[in-house]
Amino acid sequence: MPLIHLLPHPDLCPEGRVLDVKRGASLCESLLIANVAIEHACEMVAACSTCHVYVREGGASLAEPDDEEGDQLDHAWGLEAQSRLACCVKLRDTDITVEFPKHTRNHAREH
Numbered sequence: 001m002p003l004i005h006l007l008p009h010p011d012l013c014p015e016g017r018v019l020d021v022k023r024g025a026s027l028c029e030s031l032l033i034a035n036v037a038i039e040h041a042c043e044m045v046a047a048c049s050t051c052h053v054y055v056r057e058g059g060a061s062l063a064e065p066d067d068e069e070g071d072q073l074d075h076a077w078g079l080e081a082q083s084r085l086a087c088c089v090k091l092r093d094t095d096i097t098v099e100f101p102k103h104t105r106n107h108a109r110e111h
């Protein structure tokens with residue numbers, strides 16, 4: 001079973017965490033099951049980009065983003081080469097390291 005190493009984020013996991021997850025599961029679902037409250041405004045159908053994350057290590061082991069994910073990523077805050085939508089990432093056997101962006105596109109949640 002792959003591990004997800006979460007880098008510290010002040011709201012989502014202040015100390016960072018390591019999650020043991022099921023191969024084939026989506027990254028977004030795995031985070032929610034582990035009570036990491038990642039935003040997922042479109043209910044994980046690749047239509048909002050609020051589940052944007054950076055895959056800092058292990059990203060080469062994942063399937064490439066498809067056109068739908070690529071189109072939504074264009075709307076993500078702080079887009080980088082390592083950006084992915086957590087609802088589109090299916091975990092394989094390789095461990096990955098994930099960093100959460102400082103902001104999301106979900107204006108409804110902004111203070």
Ligand code: FES
Binds near residue numbers: 046049088
């Ligand atoms: S939850 Fe909307 S794009 Fe992932």
